[in-house]
């Protein structure tokens with residue numbers, strides 16, 4: 244990796260408490276080693292505010308603001324109230340997208356042993372299993388639809404989080420006109436990926452692909468122009484650093500895996516993915 248071949252981490256949570264001891268160093272280290280930009284993602288009002296604040300302090304960090312489908316359950320926040328707060332935040336400088344937002348149901352992911360705990364702080368098992376999927380989907384859908392409207396009104400892209408609910412997600416998105424969205428940390432099948440692509444979506448991969456072969460077919464078959472890459476740090480640390488805290492610089496292992504699986508030169512992959520991210524978020528190139 245050289246400074247003229249920079250990479251972008253398109254989904255990080257640098258506001259997470261895992262960085263409280265060394266956040267400035269982690270950020271400096273990432274940019275010093277060639278990262279071009281980091282997109283820091285909000286998942287409730289508090290982390291969206293933190294995300295916007297981080298972006299206002301760093302020229303190479305951009306922010307998104309959104310309410311994660313599990314936010315209410317995990318932090319005890321009031322998603323409807325948080326939504327009202329978001330509307331004040333979205334117009335801040337350097338806020339480039341709405342999300343992460345979407346749907347998440349209870350079933351355990353079959354291929355991912357250390358799946359993103361979706362920013363779980365104090366989740367009790369009673370809370371996790373207490374609601375049935377039907378009422379859960381209804382509430383999550385309502386909050387998700389509000390964010391779709393917000394994004395469309397401002398002409399901003401959407402960062403979509405979807406776990407165990409791809410068919411429900413596809414149904415919702417098929418009713419959205421002029422959709423500009425990325426399905427982050429992709430966990431669906433090739434068949435579902437094709438449907439997302441038909442709707443105009445981008446698909447984004449994390450460090451999961453460095454140790455699970457389940458997405459090779461999607462990686463090989465999808466048009467690279469529609470692909471974004473991310474760490475979702477501090478979660479989902481890629482090989483060879485699995486077991487450690489994840490950080491933006493480790494997105495390089497995700498880039499390397501994409502190049503290897505697709506049989507392409509790393510430089511070519513970097514160049515194309517960076518173009519994709521810059522275009523999707525409308526960043527300075």
Ligand SMILES: [Zn+2]
Nearest residue numbers: 343404427428
């Ligand atoms: Zn997510």
Ligand SMILES: [Zn+2]
Nearest residue numbers: 254284343475
């Ligand atoms: Zn995330």
